[in-house]
Amino acid sequence: xxxxxxxxxxxxxxxxxxxxxxxxxxxxxxxxxxxxxxxxxxxxxxxxxxxxxxxxxxxxxxxxxxxxxxxxxxxxxxxxxxxxxxxxxxxxxxxxxxxxxxxxxxxxxxxxxxxxxxxxxxxxxxxxxxxxxxxxxxxxxxxxxxxxxxxxxxxxxxxxxxxxxxxxxxxxxxx
Numbered sequence: 001x002x003x004x005x006x007x008x009x010x011x012x013x014x015x016x017x018x019x020x021x022x023x024x025x026x027x028x029x030x031x032x033x034x035x036x037x038x039x040x041x042x043x044x045x046x047x048x049x050x051x052x053x054x055x056x057x058x059x060x061x062x063x064x065x066x067x068x069x070x071x072x073x074x075x076x077x078x079x080x081x082x083x084x085x086x087x088x089x090x091x092x093x094x095x096x097x098x099x100x101x102x103x104x105x106x107x108x109x110x111x112x113x114x115x116x117x118x119x120x121x122x123x124x125x126x127x128x129x130x131x132x133x134x135x136x137x138x139x140x141x142x143x144x145x146x147x148x149x150x151x152x153x154x155x156x157x158x159x160x161x162x163x164x165x166x167x168x169x170x171x172x173x174x175x
Contacts, residue, residue, distance in 0.1 A: 031166020047071040063092040099141040131156040
């Protein structure tokens with residue numbers, strides 16, 4: 001028993017010291033986007049978007065992020081009369097060099113579309129679906145904790161696309 005206990009304790013000690021060296025880093029962000037919603041019949045609807053995010057950078061290359069967003073065709077009423085709302089969870093795989101971080105992302109999003117606002121009709125209700133989301137982005141750091149972010153997203157089935165610009169703040173620094 002003692003022969004197993006000593007190597008096990010040494011392994012746990014080494015693993016915990018390695019985990020402490022690469023502790024997860026929490027970040028928050030906010031942004032704006034220009035989005036396009038493809039309506040049935042081929043006409044597109046341009047939507048302004050606001051979003052907020054909470055993420056964790058795990059190790060050197062991987063991040064996990066939760067993102068909430070509201071989209072509207074009237075920029076003065078994005079929060080009060082949103083045409084589309086979404087909640088998403090993404091995995092990001094990226095690489096940092098100097099003050100630049102480039103990444104690819106993939107995840108799932110729950111998207112709710114208010115059909116009354118999209119089609120100018122009454123009583124059409126809304127529809128909700130879960131779709132896959134893919135994208136890529138770049139973060140440019142001004143210092144060790146704050147970055148300007150540019151990102152393109154493609155929601156599955158091609159009905160919704162967006163280009164985001166925003167800011168991220170890493171509480172313990174990016175590196």
